Each structure stands twice: as structure tokens, then as C-alpha cells.
Amino acid sequence: MKGRQSASGVLSTVMGLALTILFSFGLVILLIFLLSKMPAKTIYAFFIGPFSNKYYLGNMLNVAVPLIFTGLGIAVAFKSSVFNLGGEGQVYAGGLAATIACLAIPHAPGLVGMALALVAAATVSAAIAGFSGFFRMKWDADEMISSFLLSAAVALVCNYFITGPFDDPNNNILSTYPIAKQFGLLKIFPPSKLNVSAFLAIAAAILVYIFMNKTHAGYEMRMCGLNREFSRYGGIKVSRYLVLPMILSGALHGLGGGLMVLGTYQAAIKGFSFGMGWNGIAVALIARNNPLGVLPAALLFAYLDAGAKSAMLGGDVTFEIASIAQSFIFYLVTAQALYDIVRKRRRA
Amino acid sequence: MRNGFVRILVALFVALLAVPALTAAPLNVAVFIPGVVAGSPTYEQIVAAADKMAAAGSITSKVVEGGFNQADWPEKVTSLAATGSYDLILTTNPSMPGICADVAKDFPSQKFAVVDGMLAGNAQIYTLLYNQVEQGYFAGYLAGLVTKSTMKGANKDLKVGAIVAQEYPALTVEMIPGYTQGFKAIDSKITLDYRIVGNWYDATKGADLANSMFDSGVDVILCIAGGAGQGVIKAAQDRGKYVIYFDADLYSLAPNTIVGCATLDQARATTEVLKKAIAGSLPYGTADIVATKDGYVDFADKNPLYTKAVTKDVLDKMAVMLKQFRTGAKSLPVPKM
Numbered sequence: 223m224k225g226r227q228s229a230s231g232v233l234s235t236v237m238g239l240a241l242t243i244l245f246s247f248g249l250v251i252l253l254i255f256l257l258s259k260m261p262a263k264t265i266y267a268f269f270i271g272p273f274s275n276k277y278y279l280g281n282m283l284n285v286a287v288p289l290i291f292t293g294l295g296i297a298v299a300f301k302s303s304v305f306n307l308g309g310e311g312q313v314y315a316g317g318l319a320a321t322i323a324c325l326a327i328p329h330a331p332g333l334v335g336m337a338l339a340l341v342a343a344a345t346v347s348a349a350i351a352g353f354s355g356f357f358r359m360k361w362d363a364d365e366m367i368s369s370f371l372l373s374a375a376v377a378l379v380c381n382y383f384i385t386g387p388f389d390d391p392n393n394n395i396l397s398t399y400p401i402a403k404q405f406g407l408l409k410i411f412p413p414s415k416l417n418v419s420a421f422l423a424i425a426a427a428i429l430v431y432i433f434m435n436k437t438h439a440g441y442e443m444r445m446c447g448l449n450r451e452f453s454r455y456g457g458i459k460v461s462r463y464l465v466l467p468m469i470l471s472g473a474l475h476g477l478g479g480g481l482m483v484l485g486t487y488q489a490a491i492k493g494f495s496f497g498m499g500w501n502g503i504a505v506a507l508i509a510r511n512n513p514l515g516v517l518p519a520a521l522l523f524a525y526l527d528a529g530a531k532s533a534m535l536g537g538d539v540t541f542e543i544a545s546i547a548q549s550f551i552f553y554l555v556t557a558q559a560l561y562d563i564v565r566k567r568r569r570a
Numbered sequence: 571m572r573n574g575f576v577r578i579l580v581a582l583f584v585a586l587l588a589v590p591a592l593t594a595a596p597l598n599v600a601v602f603i604p605g606v607v608a609g610s611p612t613y614e615q616i617v618a619a620a621d622k623m624a625a626a627g628s629i630t631s632k633v634v635e636g637g638f639n640q641a642d643w644p645e646k647v648t649s650l651a652a653t654g655s656y657d658l659i660l661t662t663n664p665s666m667p668g669i670c671a672d673v674a675k676d677f678p679s680q681k682f683a684v685v686d687g688m689l690a691g692n693a694q695i696y697t698l699l700y701n702q703v704e705q706g707y708f709a710g711y712l713a714g715l716v717t718k719s720t721m722k723g724a725n726k727d728l729k730v731g732a733i734v735a736q737e738y739p740a741l742t743v744e745m746i747p748g749y750t751q752g753f754k755a756i757d758s759k760i761t762l763d764y765r766i767v768g769n770w771y772d773a774t775k776g777a778d779l780a781n782s783m784f785d786s787g788v789d790v791i792l793c794i795a796g797g798a799g800q801g802v803i804k805a806a807q808d809r810g811k812y813v814i815y816f817d818a819d820l821y822s823l824a825p826n827t828i829v830g831c832a833t834l835d836q837a838r839a840t841t842e843v844l845k846k847a848i849a850g851s852l853p854y855g856t857a858d859i860v861a862t863k864d865g866y867v868d869f870a871d872k873n874p875l876y877t878k879a880v881t882k883d884v885l886d887k888m889a890v891m892l893k894q895f896r897t898g899a900k901s902l903p904v905p906k907m
Contacts, residue, residue, distance in 0.1 A: 277652035281645065385736065385768050394665030394738040395640040413676035487641060494641035535634060535649055
């Protein structure tokens with residue numbers, strides 16, 4: 223009986239999500255008909271374009287990689303009922319930390335540099351997010367507000383370092399010096415930017431799933447997420463789980479930023495991680511905070527992104543069409559409107 | 571009879587050969603704008619020139635805006651190359667030759683042309699660089715004259731200003747040194763107050779910087795800051811001070827506040843590059859440098875808003891200096907970047 227109810231819940235969720243995606247695709251088609259002078263070509267470019275050649279396909283998958291990390295970071299925090307809204311700054315800081323680490327050891331072997339860069343990225347971003355958790359534990363400061371504000375300040379500090387002390391004067395764009403070539407991640411689908419970080423993203427999703435569902439600490443984090451008072455009554459040190467999820471969340475965001483630098487940009491370019499933090503929240507919400515669900519959710523967002531780029535190049539609409547579709551999905555998922563409709567219909 | 575038949579056959583053969591030439595497909599050109607077109611006079615000139623040629627049927631033109639996130643530019647240029655649909659990717663801005671060179675490695679048959687950029691030796695890329703030392707010199711010469719003038723907003727301090735969006739080689743190697751040579755040619759005691767906005771869009775920060783400079787005695791500012799320049803102009807209007815604009819004739823934005831415009835003729839450069847590309851004579855692999863005597867770099871001194879904005883003494887001295895450059899009697903070298 224219980225199993226049947228659970229299966230029914232999953233089915234309602236999947237159907238609600240499918241409806242959400244269908245509605246957003248419908249919106250894209252409607253906008254194209256309204257804005258484009260060649261709608262058939264633009265629609266074709268939007269939906270089929272991302273699969274039309276190796277470059278588009280590889281880049282679409284590559285865009286999904288940091289989204290998987292930010293989505294996982296948010297899922298870990300939300301599952302524990304703490305709210306990390308500082309993803310934007312944490313991804314940015316992680317990328318910059320990875321860059322600085324690589325610049326500090328230009329002659330180190332590739333693997334050593336990569337490992338050190340990722341450790342630096344995860345550590346810096348974990349510390350930034352951890353502060354918000356610590357403030358919440360110590361002074362009951364709302365981590366949602368503090369992480370958001372801290373992120374805004376961190377982004378400005380990162381801008382300063384990128385355009386100031388680490389600015390490459392020989393580069394015409396606002397960027398740090400490039401990292402040494404041996405620190406670049408191996409490309410697996412040239413000429414696209416897709417690299418081995420895709421495998422790390424899949425591994426990270428599996429590891430986070432195992433941690434959250436198969437370990438004692440993961441169990442306690444989930445319990446605190448479900449009911450903090452009940453968990454306290456059950457003997458769990460709940461204050462610990464105000465800080466730990468934030469640290470894990472920050473570390474995952476930082477890894478996302480670090481891998482963007484090592485795999486895609488080979489330098490910290492001003493604003494390179496724009497949107498990754500906020501889109502990570504949408505990805506986690508679509509995945510219902512399930513670490514394994516983050517993989518297809520990130521792919522969906524990357525597909526919308528790639529579709530918009532393709533429509534811009536192959537059709538006559540602007541890139542903003544992707545942002546509208548993503549915002550629409552975000553709205554429908556957070557409002558849960560379609561999920562409720564499906565549930566009610568199934569009950570009837 | 572037989573001769574006539576042969577003639578007809580030859581004529582038919584020639585006609586068959588001529589048909590494809592006469593109906594040759596237009597050159598497919600993608601115009602990549604590193605930023606957005608609206609609000610950028612130089613980008614508007616490029617797009618207008620490409621559109622004009624497209625309207626005449628000699629090219630097809632697809633304009634793609636790269637947006638303000640510079641990290642996205644390489645991917646968008648690569649996406650254009652990956653379509654395989656464009657004979658030429660035309661772009662502008664000193665940052666683009668490097669990006670095009672990276673993309674060219676993966677797409678060896680793709681050709682690129684960059685106006686306002688420089689890269690020699692890549693067989694897939696043609697670049698055309700303006701002599702912006704001379705352009706900066708014109709702005710600096712005027713700034714020097716204005717700060718020493720009896721104009722209403724000028725003060726006794728021998729200080730001129732420059733507000734730039736960000737630092738990049740063309741700015742630090744060409745424009746600012748040219749600007750400095752210009753005002754030093756008027757009076758070697760004039761000093762420069764130089765500030766960096768940090769982006770191309772923050773008008774509020776532009777205004778803050780300008781106000782701070784006016785407070786410290788600056789009376790005229792060279793503005794190379796894109797959208798942030800709007801803040802500089804507003805601050806100058808409020809304080810009764812002066813701005814020198816770069817790249818286009820835009821006195822109408824703020825008459826009597828914008829007192830000089832050092833210009834580039836992007837429309838002409840774009841048209842000529844495209845014409846050569848159509849004719850198959852664009853010398854890929856070379857980097858041309860064009861200057862004032864070639865007609866690509868200049869100062870907008872015919873606009874009545876200029877002649878009304880400055881004193882006769884300033885007009886006369888500027889006219890003498892400009893004549894020297896336009897006739898080629900004087901020129902300034904472009905340092906190696």
C-alpha cells in the first residue's frame with residue numbers, strides 16, 4: 223500500500239515536470255512565432271540545432287557540467303533545510319582560487335596543479351558558504367540573507383583581483399593571466415570544449431547520492447532537513463548540520479568554478495560564471511533535490527541554453543529567449559502549479 | 571556554314587561558363603559584434619555598412635551580438651565557424667584577433683577579418699588596425715588647448731583627465747600615449763588624471779569618477795568608456811565641464827559639453843574589406859595599419875556643434891595641426907604591441 227502511494231507520488235512528480243517542460247517549450251514556440259520572420263527555420267534551429275554537429279552537442283554537455291555541481295550544491299543544502307543563495311559568488315571565487323593556485327605553480331606537473339587548483343577552489347568556496355552556516359549557528363543570522371549578501375561582496379572582490387593584481391595586460395579582454403597549458407583538462411569531444419570534467423560531474427552526483435542516502439552523516443542531515451526539532455529530540459547535534467551542509471554546498475560550487483577554469487577558459491575571465499549559481503537553484507528544484515535527478519535537470523537547462531544559441535545563429539531571435547524559457551520553468555517548478563494539477567487529477 | 575556552327579558552339583560554351591559567374595552566390599558573411607550594437611557608434615557603423623552591401627545583393631549578412639560577458643565571445647565565434655555556413659566572419663575590437671586565431675585552429679577553412687585589431691602571420695585572418703596614436707593625439711591636443719583656454723568651464727589648473735572602461739594593449743600602447751603626446755605638445759606642464767571604470771556599462775561609476783576628477787581640478791576628460799561614458803557626460807553637463815569623445819562624431823549627445831570627437835571611419839573600412847573579400851583579393855595573413863592621411867582616422871571638425879563649442883583660438887590651432895596630419899606632413903608611429 224505504502225509502496226503504491228510512493229510510486230504514485232513519483233509518477234505525479236514526473237508528470238508535473240513533463241507538463242512544466244512542455245509548457246516552457248510551448249512558450250518558446252509561441253515567442254518564436256511572435257518574434258521571428260522565419261519561424262520554421264528558427265524552431266528547427268532551437269530544438270534540433272544542439273544535436274546538429276559535434277561542436278554544439280559537446281558544448282551543450284560541457285555547459286551542463288558546472289550546472290551539475292551547482293545543482294548538487296543546492297540540493298545538499300536544501301535537503302538539509304539550509305538555504306545557500308550565494309552560489310554565484312562561490313562559483314566565481316572557486317574559479318578565481320583555482321586560477322591563482324595554477325598561476326602560483328606554473329611549472330608543476332599537470333595532475334599536481336589540477337588537484338591543487340580544485341582543492342583551492344573547493345576550500346575557498348566552502349569557507350565562504352561555511353561562514354553563513356556558522357553565523358546561523360552562532361547568532362541565528364539567516365543564512366539565506368547572509369549567503370546572498372556575502373556572494374555579492376565576494377563577486378566584487380573577485381572582479382578586483384581579475385582586473386587588478388592578476389590582470390593580463392597583454393589580453394584585450396578582462397582576464398587574469400592564463401594558466402599553464404599542462405593544467406588544462408583533457409578534451410574528449412573536439413572541437414567542442416567538452417572535457418573529462420563531465421566524468422567528474424557524474425561521479426560527484428553518485429557520491430553525493432551515496433553520502434546523502436547511505437551514510438550516517440547524510441541520514442542526520444536529511445533528518446534535520448525534515449524536522450530540526452524532532453532531530454534534536456532524537457539526539458542529533460543539529461547545530462552541526464547548519465554548518466556542514468553549507469560547507470559541502472560551497473565546496474561543490476567551488477569545484478564547479480574550478481572545473482570551468484581548468485576545462486573551458488584556462489583563465490578567470492571577468493563574469494565567466496554569470497548565471498551558474500542561480501541556474502543551479504533551478505536545476506536542484508527541478509531535480510527535487512535528488513542528486514541523481516540533478517543530472518537530467520542540468521542537461522535540460524544546458525539544452526535550452528544550446529537551443530537558444532543555435533536559434534540565434536541559425537534563425538533570427540536573440541539569446542534572451544533561453545532566459546525567458548528558463549525563467550518560466552523556474553517559476554512553474556517553484557510555484558508547483560502543474561504538480562498540484564496532476565495530483566488533483568490523479569486523486570479524482 | 572561549318573565555321574558558323576563552330577562559332578555558335580564556342581559562343582554557347584562561353585555563355586555556359588559565364589552563367590555561374592554572373593549568378594555567383596553572394597559572399598556569406600557573419601558579423602560578430604563583441605558587445606551589443608545599440609549605443610555603440612562604431613558597431614553601428616559596421617553593421618550599417620554590412621547591411622548596405624547585403625541590400626545591394628553582394629553579400630548575405632548575419633549579425634550576431636556577443637553580449638557583455640567577454641567569456642562568452644570565443645564560444646559564440648566558434649559556434650559561427652562550426653555552422654560552416656559563412657565564407658567570412660567579420661568582427662571588430664582589439665580583443666578579437668586572438669580569439670579568431672584560437673577558433674581558426676579548429677576550423678582551418680574558416681576565414682576571418684578584423685577591423686580595429688592587429689594580428690599578422692595567420693593565413694586565415696586579415697586585420698586592419700587604425701593608427702590610434704594619432705587619434706589619441708588629436709584628443710590630447712584639444713584637451714591641452716581647452717585646459718589652457720579662456721573657455722567658461724576651463725580653470726587655471728593644468729590638469730586634463732581620461733576615463734577608460736578597462737585597460738587593454740591598444741589603449742595603453744596607442745591611445746593614452748598618443749593623448750599624452752597631444753596635451754604635452756601644448757604645454758609640458760599639463761598633467762593627466764587617469765581613471766578606470768572596470769567595465770563598459772556602469773554610468774554611475776563613470777559619473778562618480780568624473781565628479782572626483784572635476785573636484786581635483788580637471789576641466790576636460792577624454793572618455794573611452796562605452797555606456798559608462800553616459801555618466802561622464804552627465805557629470806560634465808552638471809558641472810559645466812568638457813568631454814572629448816572617441817571613435818564617432820557624437821557632438822549631438824551633449825552640445826557644448828562634448829567639445830571634440832576623434833573619429834574612426836569604420837563604415838569605410840568595413841566596406842573596403844568586404845569588397846576585397848568578394849573580389850577574392852583580401853590579403854589574409856597580413857595586418858594593415860591605416861592612419862589619418864589614409865582617411866580612416868580623423869577629427870570631426872566640420873560639425874557646427876564643434877565650432878560653436880570652442881573658442882576661435884582653439885579652432886585655429888586645431889586646424890593647423892589637423893592639416894599637417896591629413897596631408898601626411900606629420901605622422902606618428904604605432905608602437906609594436
